Amino acid sequence: MTPDTTAVTRLLRQWQGGEASALEELTPLVYHELRRIASGFLRRERAEHTLQPTALLHEAYLRLVDQRDRDWKSRAHFYGVAAHLMRLILVDYARSKSRLKRGGDVQRVDWSEALLASTTRPALLTTLDDALCELEKLDPRKGRVVELRYFGGLSLDEAAEVLGISTATVGREQRMAEAWLQRQMTSGPHGA
Structure with a gap:
């Protein structure tokens, strides 16, 4: 463990224990990594996407700080929760952009195409999110692998x-999850 890793874990535990000053010390230590994660989310988006990495990071950070049950196991756990929140923010953003009624304009698509076209065709991201939510119900770890990767x-x-x-x-889970998502995305809603 590097000193930064140790410091982040220590500060997370102090913050979890109610020490408000720990959050002030923690913020500069995690900011760069959270921004890298936000950039990873938006890397596949079109250049003129209205949501920028910094805005995504700040929205996720506000949600992280507002979490009532902060049971941070480690630095990695904290970043995993941040990635999950960023996914939810992007899906909410896509849903607000598409405004399509569920099932109204269903398209059968490749799941990786949905990742690449998530802002030009926001309905694809919501379709992908629906399939990913189904996968998470069947196998939560495979869903988390896709979300994190x-x-x-x-x-x-x-x-x-x-x-x-x-x-x-992780590699095996990813390959199995990709195959499952591919089947779901190309067969239409609920395997129809």
Whole structure:
């Protein structure tokens, strides 16, 4: 563990214990990594996307600070929660842009196409999110792997650290999740 990793974990625990000053010390230590995660989320978006990495980071940070039950296990856990919140923010953003009624304009698409076209065709991101939510119900870990790798932009090693599993297991889970999502996205809603 690097000194920064140790310091972040220590400050997270102090903040969790109610020390408000720990949050002030924590913020500059985690800002760069949270911005990198936000940039990873938006890397696949079109250049003129109205939501920028800094805005996504700030919205997620506000939600992190507002969390009532802060049970931070580690620095990696904190970043995993941040990535999840960023995904939710982007999906909410896409839903507000598309305004399509569920099932009204269903399209069968490749799941990776949905990742790439999430702002030019926001309905695709919401379709992907629906499929990902279904996957999370069936196998929460596979859902988290996809979320961390594709939405959060984490490497195999980083995702393994967040999930507390080996890098090889992350790779296997990712491949299985991709195959499942591909089948869901190309077969239409609920496997129809």
